[in-house]
Amino acid sequence: MNLRTAATRALLACTLIATSAPVLAWNAAGHRLTATIAWQAMDEETRTAAGRLVAAHPDYAIWLARNRTEDPAQGAFVEASTWPDDIRRDARFHDDSDAETRQLPGFPDMARHGRWHYIDQPLFAKPVQRPGDGELPLRMAQLVRTLGQRDSGIAARAYALPWLIHLVGDAHQPLHTVSRYDEEARGDEGGNRLWIDNPFHPRRREMTLHAYWDDLPGPPWLRGDRLGKAAERLAALGHRPESAGSVGQWLKEGQTLAENVVYEGLEGDVPTLTSAYHERAQRTANERVVLAGRRLALLLEKLLRQQ
Numbered sequence: 001m002n003l004r005t006a007a008t009r010a011l012l013a014c015t016l017i018a019t020s021a022p023v024l025a026w027n028a029a030g031h032r033l034t035a036t037i038a039w040q041a042m043d044e045e046t047r048t049a050a051g052r053l054v055a056a057h058p059d060y061a062i063w064l065a066r067n068r069t070e071d072p073a074q075g076a077f078v079e080a081s082t083w084p085d086d087i088r089r090d091a092r093f094h095d096d097s098d099a100e101t102r103q104l105p106g107f108p109d110m111a112r113h114g115r116w117h118y119i120d121q122p123l124f125a126k127p128v129q130r131p132g133d134g135e136l137p138l139r140m141a142q143l144v145r146t147l148g149q150r151d152s153g154i155a156a157r158a159y160a161l162p163w164l165i166h167l168v169g170d171a172h173q174p175l176h177t178v179s180r181y182d183e184e185a186r187g188d189e190g191g192n193r194l195w196i197d198n199p200f201h202p203r204r205r206e207m208t209l210h211a212y213w214d215d216l217p218g219p220p221w222l223r224g225d226r227l228g229k230a231a232e233r234l235a236a237l238g239h240r241p242e243s244a245g246s247v248g249q250w251l252k253e254g255q256t257l258a259e260n261v262v263y264e265g266l267e268g269d270v271p272t273l274t275s276a277y278h279e280r281a282q283r284t285a286n287e288r289v290v291l292a293g294r295r296l297a298l299l300l301e302k303l304l305r306q307q
């Protein structure tokens with residue numbers, strides 16, 4: 001799609017935001033920013049190995065066509081970051097609860113795996129009746145194993161890479177790591193069931209808390225030069241971690257942020273956001289996106305180097 005004018009792009013962005021319900025991940029901008037920051041932070045050897053895996057994925061040609069940059073490997077790597085969300089709208093794939101679609105070459109299975117994107121850690125440490133929903137840490141552990149072992153085979157590793165890029169991003173969105181439970185142990189599904197009044201949105205004030213946080217990193221059409229510049233601005237933020245840390249650590253951070261920032265001061269059935277809340281939320285989202293990118297780079301360096 002060739003979007004020529006800023007007005008057209010702005011209109012499309014509003015349309016996408018207005019029609020994407022329920023939103024279930026950092027939007028595409030968050031994932032592309034994380035992937036761009038990771039690519040720039042990775043050493044050459046890791047980029048080469050990642051580029052080879054991305055090129056072995058069955059949807060490589062789609063990614064190349066969608067993101068025409070000077071460096072095709074980087075363009076495809078960045079597009080791969082949203083693949084686990086893209087397949088939610090792709091008829092080749094099926095929801096976990098639906099009849100299975102036809103097995104295609106290069107894919108271990110054709111499921112959309114909606115439960116891989118999150119984990120519902122109970123918020124405010126209230127004991128609940130059922131265990132947390134979602135499979136993010138379990139699947140991250142499997143993807144790390146698959147990518148780190150050469151004998152997993154190139155097809156399995158090429159399938160695992162977009163998932164890993166994506167889930168490192170999701171694990172840094174605090175609302176992918178918690179659910180707030182009520183007295184009857186009903187969860188709010190990471191803020192998907194909590195409606196808020198957002199006076200800072202130009203057109204649509206009412207939205208879920210989850211959608212609000214998903215959209216903080218930027219508009220979903222962000223690509224090319226604008227994406228590069230936005231990634232550059234973000235890369236000036238925050239500290240540089242010495243190691244990727246563990247998934248457990250990222251999820252613990254998410255829980256703490258959910259308690260201290262995401263749900264902080266939200267009162268009433270449909271809370272109205274204050275400017276202080278909005279500023280803090282924007283800053284937190286920016287920091288999480290850049291931290292996810294830096295950690296992803298360190299993790300991939302560990303998994304892909306010398307292969």
Ligand SMILES: [Zn+2]
Nearest residue numbers: 024025117170
């Ligand atoms: Zn996701």
